[in-house]
Amino acid sequence: MSPVPTTRFDRWFEKLSRSTARRSSRRSFLARCGAWLAASSTLPLLPVARPIGAAEPAANPKAPGKFPSRFANHAQTNDPTRCNYWRYCASDGYMCACCGGGPHTCPAGTVPAPTSWIGSCINPDDGKTYLIAYRDCCGQDSCGRCPCLGQEGDMPSYRPQLNSDIVWCFGASSMVYHCSSAGLVGLAE
Amino acid sequence: MAGSAVAAGQDDLDAGAKLQLAEPHVTATLGPTSQRRLYVLDTAFPAAEAARTYILDGSTGALEGMFNQAYWPNFAVSPDGSELYAVDSYWEKHTRGKRSDYIVVRDARTLEVKEDIPLPAGRLLIVSKKYNFDVTPDGRYGLTYNLAPQTAVSVTDLKARKPVGAIGIPGCGLIFAQASQRFSTLCADGSIATVTFDASAQASIKHVAGVFDARGDPAFEHSAWDKHGQMLYLITYHGDVVPVSLASDEAAPQTKWSLTSAAERAAGWRPGGWQVSHFHSATRRLYVLMHRGHDWTQKSSGTEVWEFDAAAGKRLKRIRLSEPAQSLAVSQDGDPILYTISESERIYGFRVDSGKQLYRTAPLGFTPQLLTVWGD
Numbered sequence: 001m002s003p004v005p006t007t008r009f010d011r012w013f014e015k016l017s018r019s020t021a022r023r024s025s026r027r028s029f030l031a032r033c034g035a036w037l038a039a040s041s042t043l044p045l046l047p048v049a050r051p052i053g054a055a056e057p058a059a060n061p062k063a064p065g066k067f068p069s070r071f072a073n074h075a076q077t078n079d080p081t082r083c084n085y086w087r088y089c090a091s092d093g094y095m096c097a098c099c100g101g102g103p104h105t106c107p108a109g110t111v112p113a114p115t116s117w118i119g120s121c122i123n124p125d126d127g128k129t130y131l132i133a134y135r136d137c138c139g140q141d142s143c144g145r146c147p148c149l150g151q152e153g154d155m156p157s158y159r160p161q162l163n164s165d166i167v168w169c170f171g172a173s174s175m176v177y178h179c180s181s182a183g184l185v186g187l188a189e
Numbered sequence: 190m191a192g193s194a195v196a197a198g199q200d201d202l203d204a205g206a207k208l209q210l211a212e213p214h215v216t217a218t219l220g221p222t223s224q225r226r227l228y229v230l231d232t233a234f235p236a237a238e239a240a241r242t243y244i245l246d247g248s249t250g251a252l253e254g255m256f257n258q259a260y261w262p263n264f265a266v267s268p269d270g271s272e273l274y275a276v277d278s279y280w281e282k283h284t285r286g287k288r289s290d291y292i293v294v295r296d297a298r299t300l301e302v303k304e305d306i307p308l309p310a311g312r313l314l315i316v317s318k319k320y321n322f323d324v325t326p327d328g329r330y331g332l333t334y335n336l337a338p339q340t341a342v343s344v345t346d347l348k349a350r351k352p353v354g355a356i357g358i359p360g361c362g363l364i365f366a367q368a369s370q371r372f373s374t375l376c377a378d379g380s381i382a383t384v385t386f387d388a389s390a391q392a393s394i395k396h397v398a399g400v401f402d403a404r405g406d407p408a409f410e411h412s413a414w415d416k417h418g419q420m421l422y423l424i425t426y427h428g429d430v431v432p433v434s435l436a437s438d439e440a441a442p443q444t445k446w447s448l449t450s451a452a453e454r455a456a457g458w459r460p461g462g463w464q465v466s467h468f469h470s471a472t473r474r475l476y477v478l479m480h481r482g483h484d485w486t487q488k489s490s491g492t493e494v495w496e497f498d499a500a501a502g503k504r505l506k507r508i509r510l511s512e513p514a515q516s517l518a519v520s521q522d523g524d525p526i527l528y529t530i531s532e533s534e535r536i537y538g539f540r541v542d543s544g545k546q547l548y549r550t551a552p553l554g555f556t557p558q559l560l561t562v563w564g565d
């Protein structure tokens with residue numbers, strides 16, 4: 001139902017945190033989460049990432065513009081304090097860049113969640129698709145600045161692995177959400 | 190003063206010129222719960238620890254009271270209208286320390302706390318969705334959704350004021366309680382699971398597959414639930430309606446129909462918002478927030494409310510909103526009022542019969558998000 005191949009906006013539950021040193025409690029959580037996923041035969045085979053092109057069917061695959069993503073066609077790469085910053089194609093919440101942090105930096109007083117979603121966004125400068133780790137920063141109440149509502153790929157909470165309304169601070173030292181970050185993971189192609 | 194003595198308790202002032210020199214300072218009590226009372230859950234997005242529920246006179250929009258809630262809460266009214274249930278999560282040092290989760294029971298008229306019933310298994314913290322908490326029609330059980338990380342429903346005995354247990358619902362979410370010991374839930378594969386449980390939360394589950402297309406055209410979380418008619422009207426992202434009878438221990442889907450004509454769909458009309466639909470049980474009418482947009486605008490505000498005869502699958506009316514709205518609800522009385530929460534955080538009231546706007550309030554709280562009426 002996406003105007004783009006929906007895999008570009010799929011957020012996969014990251015099996016292994018690629019950039020954050022993990023404590024045993026985090027591993028414990030991931031192990032338990034694996035149990036949850038295993039218990040749910042109806043869910044995709046997460047946390048294994050699905051191949052590009054194999055996810056949600058597109059109800060309206062056409063999007064006007066240069067790229068097959070409405071978001072990418074209006075995105076910019078210079079200002080992470082604006083909602084159309086290219087990495088935020090599937091982000092939802094208060095952007096950490098407006099809160100004393102940055103796209104891959106949690107503000108002082110908060111900690112990055114050990115778990116994250118993986119999305120993929122098109123960089124309009126080079127036209128390439130990059131994997132993005134959407135990671136909540138946790139430990140203080142809502143930052144309250146730069147609210148951005150990314151809707152592309154957002155699914156209802158009975159599909160939790162694709163829902164952006166959940167407080168994804170599982171395994172962190174605090175379950176209190178502060179802001180949303182969007183760190184680069186690598187090229188998707 | 191000789192000869193002009195004033196008798197005790199008397200003076201020469203006109204009665205209307207007297208001021209009461211001392212008055213008692215009292216606390217108001219709300220009137221009995223009515224179908225026109227409106228509860229507005231403010232999730233306080235930019236300061237989420239400051240969530241609260243406001244209580245309004247739905248006939249006028251006047252504020253009658255409020256009480257604090259906690260982190261990403263839920264709310265419901267008891268079926269008999271005597272109690273209010275707040276599902277809250279607290280940390281002992283505001284945002285730090287040991288976490289505790291409760292169903293907080295309040296008297297519906299004094300708002301005094303009668304009981305804090307613990308939720309020992311916790312609850313899912315998520316931007317508040319109405320059907321992550323439901324009360325069985327007889328008022329006996331409160332059902333709360335959890336993901337920790339298994340998806341489960343915690344059962345609380347609201348009469349005995351104690352937790353009963355938890356029921357695993359793998360791959361499913363949301364709660365639609367249709368009988369004293371039965372609820373249904375939507376599943377990630379497009380099935381509906383109906384759970385029948387006993388007094389110790391032992392459960393049996395029946396799945397009905399293929400009710401809706403959870404991958405290609407998922408149903409809104411705030412689809413319309415007619416608890417009295419035991420009908421769930423699934424509203425899909427694209428604008429279809431899948432009626433499902435939940436009158437037995439197995440979901441029974443009925444023929445799908447569309448909110449829009451082919452021309453309207455081509456013009457971009459589709460449902461969207463947060464609390465995107467609601468139902469008036471007595472007239473079996475369905476109300477949906479609609480806007481013109483494209484795919485992935487399922488959370489965009491509605492510019493109109495469309496009214497449907499749910500039995501016939503026929504639209505009856507379009508109500509154009511003076512301000513786009515995120516949420517809506519309809520009072521359940523015989524002369525219903527349609528309520529909306531606007532993008533400027535105001536509550537609007539409209540007469541359903543004429544579509545005429547009755548009032549709009551001043552901005553209410555931080556981010557009013559969910560509306561609850563008694564008897565829905």
